[in-house]
Amino acid sequence: GQQLNQSPQSMFIQEGEDVSMNCTSSSIFNTWLWYKQDPGEGPVLLIALYKAGELTSNGRLTAQFGITRKDSFLNISASIPSDVGIYFCAGQPAGGTSYGKLTFGQGTILTVHP
Amino acid sequence: NAGVMQNPRHLVRRRGQEARLRCSPMKGHSHVYWYRQLPEEGLKFMVYLQKENIIDESGMPKERFSAEFPKEGPSILRIQQVVRGDSAAYFCASSPGAGTGELFFGEGSRLTVL
Numbered sequence: 001g002q003q004l005n006q007s008p009q010s011m012f013i014q015e016g017e018d019v020s021m022n023c024t025s026s027s028i029f030n031t032w033l034w035y036k037q038d039p040g041e042g043p044v045l046l047i048a049l050y051k052a053g054e055l056t057s058n059g060r061l062t063a064q065f066g067i068t069r070k071d072s073f074l075n076i077s078a079s080i081p082s083d084v085g086i087y088f089c090a091g092q093p094a095g096g097t098s099y100g101k102l103t104f105g106q107g108t109i110l111t112v113h114p
Numbered sequence: 115n116a117g118v119m120q121n122p123r124h125l126v127r128r129r130g131q132e133a134r135l136r137c138s139p140m141k142g143h144s145h146v147y148w149y150r151q152l153p154e155e156g157l158k159f160m161v162y163l164q165k166e167n168i169i170d171e172s173g174m175p176k177e178r179f180s181a182e183f184p185k186e187g188p189s190i191l192r193i194q195q196v197v198r199g200d201s202a203a204y205f206c207a208s209s210p211g212a213g214t215g216e217l218f219f220g221e222g223s224r225l226t227v228l
Contacts, residue, residue: 004156031215042118042205042219043157088156092215099212100147101170104156 006089006105013079014113021108022073023089031092032065032072033102038085046087047074069094079112086110116141118220119188120206126226133193133200135223139208146189147217148174148181151203160204163189164212196227 006023013019023032031050035043047058049065049072056063062075072091076083089105092098119138127133139146144165149157159173163183174181178196183189193200203224207217 006156033215035219040221042207042221044219045216048216090157090215097170099162099169100145100207100209100215100217101159101162101173102157102215102217104158106156107154 004089004091004103004105006108008108009106010109010111012111012113015079015081017079019076019079019083019110020073021087021089022071023091023105024071025091025093025103026070028069028094029072029091029103030069030094030096030098032063033090034061034063034072034074035088035090035104036085037088037107043088076110079110081112081114084110084112118206118208118218120220120223122223123221124224124226126228127196128228129197130195133196133225135191135193135204135206135225136188137191137206137208137220138188139206140210140218143208143210143218145209145212146183147207147209148189148191149205149207149219151205151222153202157205160191193225196225198227201225201227 034046037043047063054065060077086107090102148160151157161181162170178194180192203222205222207219
């Protein structure tokens, strides 16, 4: 099945720094989504992208759907301590289902030092 | 709070016992998904259900695992004769419609098999 390669696996940054993480696939995706998971909690949707080239912001978060439809990135500007958590990319593969059967990346663990 | 409700949050079972995990979707949502998360990994799709119907169970192991979403009551993921490898966090998600990857996740049920 499809695999999503998410990088970096972990990041340690200072409060106020910007963060960038990305997700790549060997196959085309129709939808890219970014979720955040806090310890002991379920994932929460941050941003959803539906068109190649689409750039979408949600507060300090910005994500883009790659032109090739095989990648996506997430940027967090001016990080704060509550940004700590695990960030997952997820997608709906082209030619697959249109419902919520998502393929998830392995996650990026973000640690923010005050 | 009208979010996705899962119970129990934590469940401990001995090898060979049965585990039953329950999920009540968000109010107004009739599409339910179950995902499994192994330690330090992303989520893996298991099954997609609508009321009284299993739509896609391609991610569910063929043996010992079953899921239902009855007309009345919560969705249930049932694992018979649990083994140590079943230890994981099981997340339920719901959506208002079928054609979206925008899922609302519960807080998860963490199964530990001794």
